[in-house]
Amino acid sequence: MSPLPSSQPYRIHQFYDKGLAHASYAVLSDRQMAVIDPGRDPQPYYDFADEHDARIVAVIETHPHADFVSSHLEIARETGATIYVSELVRAAYPHQAFDEGSRISLGQIELHAINTPGHSPDSICVLLIDEFANTRAIFTGDTLFVGDVGRPDLREDEAVGGHKREELAGLMFDSTREKLMTLPGATKVYPAHGPGSLCGKTTSPDLDSTIGKELKTNYALQPMSREEFVRVLLEDQPFVPKYFGRDVQLNKQGAPAFEDSVRAVPRLLPGTELTPGVLVIDTRPAAQFRQGHLPGAVNLMDGGKFETWLGSIVGPREPFYLVADSQIGLDTVIRKAAKIGYETNIKGALLTPRELPATAPSVAVEQVRQHPEQFTIVDIRNRAEARQPLFEGALLIPLPELRERVQEIPHDKPVLIHCAGGYRSAAGASIVQAALPAGTPVYDLGEAVNEFQKQAVH
Template structure:
């Protein structure tokens, strides 16, 4: 659905929201010209929007090289002859025009102005929509300002993505918000690049757009505080960093290859093909089917709302893997999700579930867990920010993204019981442990975890 636009009838702002990645991208149309901001990996929705309005995509703007998804900016530019705009600080390796403080782009009878707003990343920009009366109508904030939150400043510390200290970036973000974004008119609409559940922030609101006035009143990060206080508050309790984030930044600086071509290039295998030993198998079927039969050593990462995030959190960007699903439609869907984080080249082969799958997993008896939890080694694979209240006093906390690396910390003198917060992640966790410690009884508490109250409540 179109979002509220400026008072100029000719201007339309359309948000495209990918719930799986909590990613929001935008098309701004003025007459028959369209500018796209922070597009996702699949460019087709933006082509469809332009075609629907008999318009032409003339500009693609990247607010920064995103870590959590792969952008189609290069593909769109190659397909439509649109110009890519990004900050000169990006280090982009594709043809582009610099878009920094003072730079502007005309779109019909409105203008798009760049403002440098570093902090989430050193190269972040925001984009102002200025109407024909020179009034600021909207700001596209990328990952600098979210609804109810601001972007995290700790994703560029690795040398591969710049080696920028989180404290220094947090201080930059303090100045970007105070000196630039908070100075905009209160009626300015705010359109961020992410919504709730994004790992680029920690307290993002369910709302997908806002106004500067509303954010000044309700956003914790925009309340009166010193720079030192801001840095301390912002850095506290940030979520984990998935393994693929650095890979995403590098790929976006380079420009990703054509989406559909990349998807078609994934090798499709016969269900009974011999798989290379030592290569991961990612089984995307429901947990109950996996428990009833699976390939030895397979990881049960169910196709769900956050599949791509968890895939990129468990599997490193250099690891090859097989991808397995129940039907061709489901297999195609998970391949496309894999491509959204730039992992399609890691797929050694995609195949349907073979008819014979010799390994099985035991089913948990919830009553036994309730009555005698001490008879199990309980592994809590929730994230640290979730695990303040333990469900079991003796549980060993190993967040799922760390589990493969820390598997040897798990005692093997008792059956192992794995739990998360709602049941989705524990299927993956239990299968990872089962694959690494063959012969050990490993149980997945699954959705039954919701029946257990925190031990210290």
């Protein structure tokens, strides 16, 4: 993000976590700093404050996040900063209510709260007002993204409030029309998420925008009735990972310190016997996994979306072991697990054992091309992706549902698993291999799926 001109009495800095498509912010004025929607690791915010000889005086939560764990409580305890959050959150940690009419003085500027329910009933946005009382920027949390608005279907479970999606979608209509769309067109828009976030559906690759641009290009801000808005917003929303509800609750309570939690994960010595029946998550590349792995292990490779898929496959209170090839690799995946609050689920982290008795066969791509009918083909893409099937008669079971539905897969023929690019199918094939009767051949089409996609296009 380009810094604002030095002549202005404030600075905005965006921190972006690509793995979670999460954007957080530092707002700096006269060596006072506010942090908005921080991620789990507080160190980048401390470093930024030190670099600018600033003191963190405020931490603002736009809502209790579902897709990551926030470090708001840890930052407040470490720095003495005040946490600001809507009183509707009913937060269990020490905080200052921050709702419509509330304002924070920060150097030469002010930060004003506006209530914008829709993504959640307790969402706020934060206006940056300069020294001349001009509205310069708005931090929109999960209310307004670039090219989208936040999904309204994450608070239906009774554990997170029991709010109906239709009700929240209607509130989103009101929030956008009555609050956001009335702001000056030049107001900069800084959302909490970018492309790939599961908190929206059509998010742009741009990481910031303006109200004027959004009024022209954002589908959700175009003229339509309230009823049409609700219908359009609710259709084609992505799946909801298993961990989302738990993270909402954890963020309402306030999470323990990041580094302390990471250090508390048990590191197992070589040869340690693992508890039978506990899930093993093997984070090595698929080719290594196929050559040898622990029986029943799930091959969830360390990659760009590891956190999301970990929290989509593994239940929020389910214990598991983590396997990696190096201490650095192990530390990386532990930290990624901690970003969604799953470090407390890790029963043990270990380097790849010497004895890896289970193997997985490699697929003969030419046989699949010539005789797909010889396989039971399972498509583990999401439903929206799978509208254009790659194989006639394929069984659609999206990866987040696979462990619960694996017994639906016939095993009278070899089973072939495919996704859209090869990452998910490695996990899917390992799940199916562990669940179906011994001796059932289970193949991962892997990256070869790209050849079939090209054929489907042509």
